[in-house]
Amino acid sequence: MTADPSFAEYKPVPRVPKKPADYEASCVTEVSELLGLAIKCEKSSGTWQTAHAVDVWMADHTKKTGHTRYRRALADFVDSGAAEAPARSAP
Known part of the structure; x- marks a missing residue:
């Protein structure tokens, strides 16, 4: 019988992120077809610090x-x- 690890056994150490999250979007609209394959726009918003900027x-x-x-x-x-x-623990 193998032991089933539990997350309750972990001892987390609270940390404050040093950097805010990054938000980004890419356009995946199909704009044409080449040799039977869909070609997507693939323009990107770049990286932003807020979801609103990406919207x-x-x-x-x-x-x-x-x-x-x-x-x-x-x-x-x-x-x-x-x-x-x-x-x-060993099995």
Whole structure:
């Protein structure tokens, strides 16, 4: 029988992120086809510190191009510090 690790056994150390999250969007609207493959716009908003700035970029890109499909991404930063994992028990 193998032991089932539990997250309750971890001892987290609270940390304050040193950097705010990054937000970004890419246009994935299909604009043409080449050899049977869909070609996507792939314009990017670049990295912003707020979701609102990315939403404004998407609205502007839609207004200029008529494109309506986007992929939004959020990257946040984690400092696990000195968090300790529980010792593994032998099966």
